[in-house]
Amino acid sequence: MSAPTDPTKERSQHEDDVLERIAKIVTRDTIPRGERHVGDDAAVLQPFLGEAIISTDVSVLGVHLEETLFPLEDLGYKAVMAALSDLAAMGARPRGLVVAVTAPPGTDLDALHHGVAEAARLTSTPVVGGDLSRGREVSVAVTVFGECPGRGAVLRSGARAGDVVLVTGPLGRAAAGLRRRRDGAPLSDERVEAHRRPWPRLREGMAARASHVHAMIDLSDGIGLDLHRLADASSVGFALEDLPVADGATEEEAISGGEDYELLIATNDPGRLKTVFCDRGLREPLAIGVVVQDSLVRTFRGEVFERRGFEHEL
Amino acid sequence: MSAPTDPTKERSQHEDDVLERIAKIVTRDTIPRGERHVGDDAAVLQPFLGEAIISTDVSVLGVHLEETLFPLEDLGYKAVMAALSDLAAMGARPRGLVVAVTAPPGTDLDALHHGVAEAARLTSTPVVGGDLSRGREVSVAVTVFGECPGRGAVLRSGARAGDVVLVTGPLGRAAAGLRRRRDGAPLSDERVEAHRRPWPRLREGMAARASHVHAMIDLSDGIGLDLHRLADASSVGFALEDLPVADGATEEEAISGGEDYELLIATNDPGRLKTVFCDRGLREPLAIGVVVQDSLVRTFRGEVFERRGFEHEL
Structure with a gap:
C-alpha cells in the first residue's frame, strides 16, 4: 500500500465501505421492478427488447483529459458520454452502464463518480x-448496453453508392473549446463547456434507425478519420462537398478535432430522414456529400481528402 | 507520448492497426448469424433469453498480479475468469464479454490478449x-454479460433461517499456489497453476439455479469475507461447522485466501441440489453449515467467526 497523495484523506479505506458510499452517489432512488443494480455479484436487468448492443470505452487522466485544465468530475462525465455515443451510432436505446475505476489512494473518488452520475442521470441511463481498484493512475472504463427493438442496429458497413451523407450538427466545437481553455478561458466559457459536456446523439440515432438509413458512425475522432472508417467498412468512396464548421471553430478543428459526437449518416432517402427528425423535434441533419462506388475516391470539394484526426498512439 | 519501455518495439503504433491485430487474437472464426462483434461502434448480439446479467471487474498489474512472479498473459486470463465467476454466482449463462485495456508503450499487448482469448475460448464466451488506451500502468477491465432463461438470477439476499450452506469444492488452493510461487516453485507447479488458471463455476451456478437455491455468492475474496457478505445481504446469521481445506493449503488460506472462485450456496433442499449436480456430472457440493435467524450469530465450530479475507485497500 503506497502513501496517499492527499494527506487530508484517510490513510486507506476499506473496499466495502468505499463501494457503499459510491453506490449512493451513482444509483437512483427508483429501480425498475424486478431489477437489481449495485450490490450483488452482478446486476440483473429485465429482458432486453430485440438485439443487445454493447460497447466499452476507457478514459485515462492525462491522456483523455488534461488534469491541469479540467476538474476530475469531467473525466467521469466524458467517459460515460463517449461510451453512450457508441450506442447512439447503432441507433440503440440505452438500458444501463457499468463503470470500472482505477485510482491512486487519496483520489477524490466522489468527484469522479459525481461526473459519472450526472451524465447517467441526464441521459436516463442507470x-x-x-x-474499483487501487492503481498508479486514474482510469475509468465505462461499458454501456442498450437494445434495438424492432429493426436491427445500424452498422458502419451498409453505405452504398449514391447514398447521401449527412451529419447531425456543425463540427469543431469540442476542439475549439479545448483550444480556448488552453489559452486561458474559464471553465464556464460556452465553448469550453462544449468540450467538457459533450452530448451523445441518442435521440438522433434512434430516429435515423427508424428512418432505415444504410450506415452510421459517431464522430468521436473527427470526420477526417471517422468518414474514412465508415467508407472502409462499407468498401465505398465518398465525395464530400460541404463541411459545417461550428461558430468559433476553424475548418481544421471541424475536420480533425475529435469529441464532437455528432452522427454521420448514409442514406438513400434523406427526405424521409429529415421528416422523421422533424416529427421528433430534432434539428434537421445537414447533407454534406455523397457515397461513390470506387473506394479509392475520397475527396473534399474535388481534392483528395487525407485521413487525419485523433488517433491514439499506443 | 512517452518513450517506449521496449526499444525493440516500434516507437508508437497507430490505434486502428493495433486494434486490428488484437481483434485477430481475441475473436473467433465463427460468429453467430446476425451478430456483429469487434469492428463497429458497438457489438450487436442476438436477443438475450430472460433477464440480462452484467458485471464488471478491473485488474491492475502489480495489484492483482505480481509482475515479477507471473507472465502478463495471466493478468488477461485471470481478469476474464474473475468476471465470469460473477455470472456463475447468479446462475447465468455467459453470452459475451468486452475488454478495456490501458498499457504503457512497449507493453506486450499480444501476450495480454492471448490470456484473454484463452479464458474466453475455454468458457465458450465470445x-x-x-x-485500448495508452496509460502509465497495465490494467484490464472486463465486462461480462449473460442471460437467465426461465427462472430468474440467484441473489445473495435470499438465504433463510434453516437453510443449509454448501460449497462447490475445497478452499485455499489459489492462496497456497501463490505462497508456493513466492517460495520459488515453478510456474508449472500444480498448485501454482491453480492460482494462475482459476476456473469459474459456471455449470455449477446454472445447476444451482435450476435447483431453486435461495442464495449464492462466489468466493472471490475468501469465505471469511464472502460468507459475511451473503449473510449481510440476507439479514441472517450462520453457524459454520465444517471447512473443506484443499490439499496443501492451510486452514487460514482456506478462510481468508481469495481467488478460489468456488460457489457458496444456501438452500432448504440440499438433496435436490446434490441430485441435480449428480445428474449433470458435477462434483457433489459439500454441506458446511446452516443459516440462523439472528444476524449477529456468526460462528465457526461454536466460536465467533471474524470477518477476514482479501479486502482491497483504496
Whole structure:
C-alpha cells in the first residue's frame, strides 16, 4: 500500500465501505421492478427488447483529459458520454452502464463518480454496477448496453453508392473549446463547456434507425478519420462537398478535432430522414456529400481528402 | 507520448492497426448469424433469453498480479475468469464479454490478449468488443454479460433461517499456489497453476439455479469475507461447522485466501441440489453449515467467526 497523495484523506479505506458510499452517489432512488443494480455479484436487468448492443470505452487522466485544465468530475462525465455515443451510432436505446475505476489512494473518488452520475442521470441511463481498484493512475472504463427493438442496429458497413451523407450538427466545437481553455478561458466559457459536456446523439440515432438509413458512425475522432472508417467498412468512396464548421471553430478543428459526437449518416432517402427528425423535434441533419462506388475516391470539394484526426498512439 | 519501455518495439503504433491485430487474437472464426462483434461502434448480439446479467471487474498489474512472479498473459486470463465467476454466482449463462485495456508503450499487448482469448475460448464466451488506451500502468477491465432463461438470477439476499450452506469444492488452493510461487516453485507447479488458471463455476451456478437455491455468492475474496457478505445481504446469521481445506493449503488460506472462485450456496433442499449436480456430472457440493435467524450469530465450530479475507485497500 503506497502513501496517499492527499494527506487530508484517510490513510486507506476499506473496499466495502468505499463501494457503499459510491453506490449512493451513482444509483437512483427508483429501480425498475424486478431489477437489481449495485450490490450483488452482478446486476440483473429485465429482458432486453430485440438485439443487445454493447460497447466499452476507457478514459485515462492525462491522456483523455488534461488534469491541469479540467476538474476530475469531467473525466467521469466524458467517459460515460463517449461510451453512450457508441450506442447512439447503432441507433440503440440505452438500458444501463457499468463503470470500472482505477485510482491512486487519496483520489477524490466522489468527484469522479459525481461526473459519472450526472451524465447517467441526464441521459436516463442507470448505473447498474461497478468496480474499483487501487492503481498508479486514474482510469475509468465505462461499458454501456442498450437494445434495438424492432429493426436491427445500424452498422458502419451498409453505405452504398449514391447514398447521401449527412451529419447531425456543425463540427469543431469540442476542439475549439479545448483550444480556448488552453489559452486561458474559464471553465464556464460556452465553448469550453462544449468540450467538457459533450452530448451523445441518442435521440438522433434512434430516429435515423427508424428512418432505415444504410450506415452510421459517431464522430468521436473527427470526420477526417471517422468518414474514412465508415467508407472502409462499407468498401465505398465518398465525395464530400460541404463541411459545417461550428461558430468559433476553424475548418481544421471541424475536420480533425475529435469529441464532437455528432452522427454521420448514409442514406438513400434523406427526405424521409429529415421528416422523421422533424416529427421528433430534432434539428434537421445537414447533407454534406455523397457515397461513390470506387473506394479509392475520397475527396473534399474535388481534392483528395487525407485521413487525419485523433488517433491514439499506443 | 512517452518513450517506449521496449526499444525493440516500434516507437508508437497507430490505434486502428493495433486494434486490428488484437481483434485477430481475441475473436473467433465463427460468429453467430446476425451478430456483429469487434469492428463497429458497438457489438450487436442476438436477443438475450430472460433477464440480462452484467458485471464488471478491473485488474491492475502489480495489484492483482505480481509482475515479477507471473507472465502478463495471466493478468488477461485471470481478469476474464474473475468476471465470469460473477455470472456463475447468479446462475447465468455467459453470452459475451468486452475488454478495456490501458498499457504503457512497449507493453506486450499480444501476450495480454492471448490470456484473454484463452479464458474466453475455454468458457465458450465470445469476446465481442474492446478498447485500448495508452496509460502509465497495465490494467484490464472486463465486462461480462449473460442471460437467465426461465427462472430468474440467484441473489445473495435470499438465504433463510434453516437453510443449509454448501460449497462447490475445497478452499485455499489459489492462496497456497501463490505462497508456493513466492517460495520459488515453478510456474508449472500444480498448485501454482491453480492460482494462475482459476476456473469459474459456471455449470455449477446454472445447476444451482435450476435447483431453486435461495442464495449464492462466489468466493472471490475468501469465505471469511464472502460468507459475511451473503449473510449481510440476507439479514441472517450462520453457524459454520465444517471447512473443506484443499490439499496443501492451510486452514487460514482456506478462510481468508481469495481467488478460489468456488460457489457458496444456501438452500432448504440440499438433496435436490446434490441430485441435480449428480445428474449433470458435477462434483457433489459439500454441506458446511446452516443459516440462523439472528444476524449477529456468526460462528465457526461454536466460536465467533471474524470477518477476514482479501479486502482491497483504496
